[in-house]
Amino acid sequence: xxxxxxxxxxxxxxxxxxxxxxxxxxxxxxxxxxxxxxxxxxxxxxxxxxxxxxxxxxxxxxxxxxxxxxxxxxxxxxxxxxxxxxxxxxxxxxxxxxxxxxxxxxxxxxxxxxxxxxxxxxxxxxxxxxxxxxxxxxxxxxxxxxxxxxxxxxxxxxxxxxxxxxxxxxxxxxxxxxxxxxxxxxxxxxxxxxxxxxxxxxxxxxxxxxxxxxxxxxxxxxxxxxxxxxxxxxxxxxxxxxxxxxxxxxxxxxxxxxxxxxxxxxxxxxxxxxxxxxxxxxxxxxxxxxxxxxxxxxxxxxxxxxxxxxxxxxxxxxxxxxxxxxxxxxxxxxxxxxxxxxxxxxxxxxxxxxxxxxxxxxxxxxxxxxxxxxxxxxxxxxxxxxxxxxxxxxxxxxxxxxxxxxxxxxxxxxxxxxxxxxxxxxxxxxxxxxxxxxxxxxxxxxxxxxxxxxxxxxxxxxxxxxxxxxxxxxxxxxxxxxxxxxxxxxxxxxxxxxxxxxxxxxxxxxxxxxxxxxxxxxxxxxxxxxxxxxxxxxxxxxxxxxxxxxxxxxxxxxxxxxxxxxxxxxxxxxxxxxxxxxxxxxxxxxxxxxxxxxxxxxxxxxxxxxxxxxxxxxxxxxxxxxxxxxxxxx
Amino acid sequence: xxxxxxxxxxxxxxxxxxxxxxxxxxxxxxxxxxxxxxxxxxxxxxxxxxxxxxxxxxxxxxxxxxxxxxxxxxxxxxxxxxxxxxxxxxxxxxxxxxxxxxxxxxxxxxxxxxxxxxxxxxxxxxxxxxxxxxxxxxxxxxxxxxxxxxxxxxxxxxxxxxxxxxxxxxxxxxxxxxxxxxxxxxxxxxxxxxxxxxxxxxxxxxxxxxxxxxxxxxxxxxxxxxxxxxxxxxxxxxxxxxxxxxxxxxxxxxxxxxxxxxxxxxxxxxxxxxxxxxxxxxxxxxxxxxxxxxxxxxxxxxxxxxxxxxxxxxxxxxxxxxxxxxxxxxxxxxxxxxxxxxxxxxxxxxxxxxxxxxxxx
Ligand code: HEM
Ligand SMILES: [Cu+2]
Ligand SMILES: [Cu+2]
Numbered sequence: 001x002x003x004x005x006x007x008x009x010x011x012x013x014x015x016x017x018x019x020x021x022x023x024x025x026x027x028x029x030x031x032x033x034x035x036x037x038x039x040x041x042x043x044x045x046x047x048x049x050x051x052x053x054x055x056x057x058x059x060x061x062x063x064x065x066x067x068x069x070x071x072x073x074x075x076x077x078x079x080x081x082x083x084x085x086x087x088x089x090x091x092x093x094x095x096x097x098x099x100x101x102x103x104x105x106x107x108x109x110x111x112x113x114x115x116x117x118x119x120x121x122x123x124x125x126x127x128x129x130x131x132x133x134x135x136x137x138x139x140x141x142x143x144x145x146x147x148x149x150x151x152x153x154x155x156x157x158x159x160x161x162x163x164x165x166x167x168x169x170x171x172x173x174x175x176x177x178x179x180x181x182x183x184x185x186x187x188x189x190x191x192x193x194x195x196x197x198x199x200x201x202x203x204x205x206x207x208x209x210x211x212x213x214x215x216x217x218x219x220x221x222x223x224x225x226x227x228x229x230x231x232x233x234x235x236x237x238x239x240x241x242x243x244x245x246x247x248x249x250x251x252x253x254x255x256x257x258x259x260x261x262x263x264x265x266x267x268x269x270x271x272x273x274x275x276x277x278x279x280x281x282x283x284x285x286x287x288x289x290x291x292x293x294x295x296x297x298x299x300x301x302x303x304x305x306x307x308x309x310x311x312x313x314x315x316x317x318x319x320x321x322x323x324x325x326x327x328x329x330x331x332x333x334x335x336x337x338x339x340x341x342x343x344x345x346x347x348x349x350x351x352x353x354x355x356x357x358x359x360x361x362x363x364x365x366x367x368x369x370x371x372x373x374x375x376x377x378x379x380x381x382x383x384x385x386x387x388x389x390x391x392x393x394x395x396x397x398x399x400x401x402x403x404x405x406x407x408x409x410x411x412x413x414x415x416x417x418x419x420x421x422x423x424x425x426x427x428x429x430x431x432x433x434x435x436x437x438x439x440x441x442x443x444x445x446x447x448x449x450x451x452x453x454x455x456x457x458x459x460x461x462x463x464x465x466x467x468x469x470x471x472x473x474x475x476x477x478x479x480x481x482x483x484x485x486x487x488x489x490x491x492x493x494x495x496x497x498x499x500x501x502x503x504x505x506x507x508x509x510x511x512x513x514x515x516x517x518x519x520x521x522x523x524x525x526x527x528x529x530x531x532x533x534x535x536x537x538x539x540x541x542x543x544x545x546x547x548x549x550x551x552x553x554x555x556x557x558x559x560x561x562x563x564x565x566x567x568x569x570x571x572x573x574x575x576x577x578x579x580x581x582x583x584x585x586x587x588x589x590x591x592x593x594x595x596x597x598x599x600x601x602x603x604x605x606x607x608x609x610x611x612x613x614x615x616x617x618x619x620x621x622x623x624x625x626x627x628x629x630x631x632x633x634x
Numbered sequence: 635x636x637x638x639x640x641x642x643x644x645x646x647x648x649x650x651x652x653x654x655x656x657x658x659x660x661x662x663x664x665x666x667x668x669x670x671x672x673x674x675x676x677x678x679x680x681x682x683x684x685x686x687x688x689x690x691x692x693x694x695x696x697x698x699x700x701x702x703x704x705x706x707x708x709x710x711x712x713x714x715x716x717x718x719x720x721x722x723x724x725x726x727x728x729x730x731x732x733x734x735x736x737x738x739x740x741x742x743x744x745x746x747x748x749x750x751x752x753x754x755x756x757x758x759x760x761x762x763x764x765x766x767x768x769x770x771x772x773x774x775x776x777x778x779x780x781x782x783x784x785x786x787x788x789x790x791x792x793x794x795x796x797x798x799x800x801x802x803x804x805x806x807x808x809x810x811x812x813x814x815x816x817x818x819x820x821x822x823x824x825x826x827x828x829x830x831x832x833x834x835x836x837x838x839x840x841x842x843x844x845x846x847x848x849x850x851x852x853x854x855x856x857x858x859x860x861x862x863x864x865x866x867x868x869x870x871x872x873x874x875x876x877x878x879x880x881x882x883x884x885x886x887x888x889x890x891x892x893x894x895x896x897x898x899x900x901x902x903x904x905x906x907x908x909x910x911x912x913x914x915x916x917x918x919x920x921x922x923x924x925x926x927x928x929x930x931x932x933x934x935x936x937x938x939x940x941x942x943x944x945x946x947x948x949x950x951x952x953x954x955x956x957x958x959x960x961x962x963x964x965x966x967x968x969x970x971x972x973x974x975x976x977x978x979x980x981x982x983x984x985x986x987x988x989x990x991x992x993x994x995x
Pocket of ligand 1 (some may be wrong): 349427
């Protein structure tokens with residue numbers, strides 16, 4: 001077909017001829033080792049993905065229940081009694097505490113279990129070894145443990161939904177003293193204990209995953225895969241792992257101190273409390289301390305959720321626009337900037353908590369700096385589309401959707417980051433609109449883009465594209481319909497986490513009754529439309545059309561593996577890498593893509609002047625083969 | 635108003651149906667044509683048009699829904715700083731909406747314009763440093779301006795309260811607000827100790843402090859118009875947050891750590907009623923930090939009075955000690971004489987505890 005591809009085949013064949021026959025473990029692993037306690041990164045990735053998808057449906061269903069309350073406050077929810085039991089009160093309404101439990105669990109599940117584990121867990125695991133040319137993660141065993149810690153954590157969190165006092169209910173940020181005092185609300189009893197236990201295990205899982213990602217990226221790149229030849233996906237996973245590794249331990253300490261306050265009578269967060277007719281002995285603690293610790297993770301966490309989505313989007317957009325990503329180095333630079341800045345903006349969540357206003361000023365300055373690299377990323381995506389030759393695969397649609405959502409949600413960050421404006425907007429629906437667009441929806445779109453794009457590599461089959469298009473359009477129109485109007489209720493001063501808005505007085509809730517109904521209606525449709533994806537996904541695993549070697553004509557290494565890569569990923573030698581991953585539509589080249597495995601010496605017609613120097617380095621790269629094989633035999 | 639639901643859902647459905655039917659139709663007409671090309675299929679143009687339609691309908695829906703919701707936004711700010719933050723908010727909104735519109739338009743337009751065409755090849759355009767520098771610097775400058783004006787306003791808002799400020803204490807608890815005034819004789823709030831809280835003394839007023847004697851509590855918040863007001867904010871049990879939406883005031887109430895916020899109300903309740911044409915309008919104080927089942931109902935009514943009306947109201951209020959003379963026993967001997975001034979000759983029948991907010995069952 002094209003020179004590029006045939007050369008790839010030659011290179012692979014070439015590898016075969018001289019192959020030193022990598023030690024394949026040809027003995028069959030039993031079912032349990034192969035599919036359950038597997039150490040293969042691809043299986044672990046699929047485990048994360050399927051867990052994440054299941055969690056997403058649970059988290060989504062919870063939000064639909066509370067949207068019913070918000071959108072149709074007069075509706076009888078008697079019909080939910082078979083499912084919710086006591087949580088529907090005598091009048092057929094949602095219990096007020098259970099409303100808060102729903103909000104809390106929805107947030108926890110979506111942020112941590114879907115968009116952290118489901119997104120970064122899936123794709124870091126799946127793509128890091130495949131795209132850098134490694135046989136597996138640095139430690140397959142720790143990687144397996146990472147998943148099973150996550151699994152255990154999931155089981156505990158899930159079980160907390162079924163206990164009599166209900167799950168944790170103090171908001172996903174679980175601010176003490178509310179979360180510390182079981183007498184403050186039933187959800188702060190056993191439910192909170194389970195939440196904390198589950199999150200502690202979750203953090204352990206994240207740390208094991210993160211260490212693995214970092215080690216693998218640093219140590220196991222194939223010959224020729226220098227840092228500046230890495231796809232942006234890998235860069236984003238790298239920064240994500242760094243963020244997680246540095247910030248999750250802080251959440252763990254926050255949680256530990258909370259556990260001490262709850263169970264051992266310490267006063268880290270508690271002081272001068274009178275509750276339920278009783279003055280507690282605790283003195284000298286500070287609830288604000290918790291907030292500092294929480295948001296020291298919390299803000300990096302939003303980028304932990306978003307960066308992998310941005311990384312994958314870069315890859316998908318470049319591939320399907322048939323153009324190099326615009327400003328590759330600027331993209332890396334802005335991700336690096338975001339990573340660093342993400343650690344020094346956390347207190348913008350605390351402008352009106354009583355924190356010293358001078359600190360507020362400092363954090364306002366720092367916060368608005370982080371908007372600059374974010375803006376650069378947006379511009380670069382748009383420029384990548386310019387004069388492209390765009391193929392709208394479902395993955396591409398979701399990626400373009402991501403860019404749009406990222407911009408739309410990002411711009412309001414500039415408003416919220418201004419502490420003077422945040423006074424009125426903090427804890428209103430304006431914030432809900434902001435973060436659902438920029439983090440929730442954008443990252444979810446990244447997840448979807450990733451699934452549609454790498455499904456063929458995961459399962460050797462294609463997902464149905466038409467169903468993918470329909471899924472995209474429903475979801476895209478849907479999330480905008482759900483979250484965009486929330487800006488309006490926010491500007492009207494509607495606080496978040498309100499069971500109903502009657503106490504705002506002056507009939508202000510009446511003015512937005514229809515809007516709230518519309519939002520709920522759109523949410524239900526959007527949620528229902530995810531069934532299209534669900535069916536398509538599971539159907540295609542078994543019955544989808546067989547995938548071809550490189551269905552999207554992509555440059556990256558994963559498409560040089562067998563259609564269904566076995567253990568060790570490549571059958572012969574791991575291919576060497578000679579060029580960056582974005583040689584799409586290069587002038588002079590007949591094919592519109594040149595995979596990373598094609599040496600410059602094979603493409604004299606398309607080399608840029610400075611690239612002729614690269615030819616000299618090819619010998620050097622090839623000479624690294626022995627050392628690379630050696631490293632796997634150690 | 636039902637239009638809102640109606641129209642937006644119609645837009646939503648039309649879009650969905652167009653997309654589905656178009657894709658089905660195109661599928662029928664063109665199937666087989668591009669089969670060899672696995673990534674590219676006959677829907678490519680449909681999807682490109684989809685972005686254009688999304689842009690068109692999205693713009694219409696956005697403008698229309700904004701105009702429709704605008705009358706129901708918070709009315710004009712009823713405080714001095716609120717007027718400033720409001721105008722800054724709308725200026726910033728204009729700036730970011732402009733950026734939002736331009737970038738999204740380019741995104742959708744490029745997506746449409748550069749949809750795949752077999753006869754064309756994409757332009758290899760990996761980098762342009764000048765362009766990158768420009769669009770790093772422009773947002774940086776815009777951001778710097780926004781930050782700088784924001785910072786100055788923030789600094790003014792959070793500065794020390796003027797010395798003539800009326801001091802009022804708000805205490806959040808599950809689920810209501812206690813309001814305490816410094817009284818008619820001194821402008822000092824007496825000490826509070828959470829260990830002294832009991833059924834009647836729900837604030838834990840400390841009667842060993844002579845400033846406590848004339849303090850009175852109320853179930854509503856009265857504020858003088860045109861005079862700076864310093865809110866001293868406390869919480870008894872869990873976090874709460876004082877939110878005066880009409881005054882653009884928000885500050886958390888933190889157990890063990892008193893917080894504060896000062897501002898100047900500029901529009902009286904009566905004036906606001908006249909402006910809005912709503913004779914039953916009232917300012918409100920709500921809670922904006924999740925605090926348990928009654929969180930959403932934790933509200934009290936706020937009255938902004940003309941200064942003379944405010945003075946009159948204050949002078950009519952009875953100190954806590956007057957209402958609950960039994961607490962004289964808590965006053966140390968050396969202050970008894972001072973305190974007994976507040977004890978009525980005839981015991982008062984009613985017993986005032988501080989406000990209970992909208993009760994939540
Ligand atoms: C343009 C850059 C951004 C700025 C200046 C910014 C600023 C802010 C500020 C000041 C808040 C606090 C609002 C409040 O609670 O009153 C906030 C909330 C939030 N932001 Fe952003 N943001 C930006 C981008 C992002 C991005 C990219 C994400 C996610 C990937 C994100 C996720 C969130 C989340 C999750 C919250 C709410 C947390 C909560 O209260 O539950 N933001 N943002
Ligand atoms: Cu943040
Ligand atoms: Cu509250």
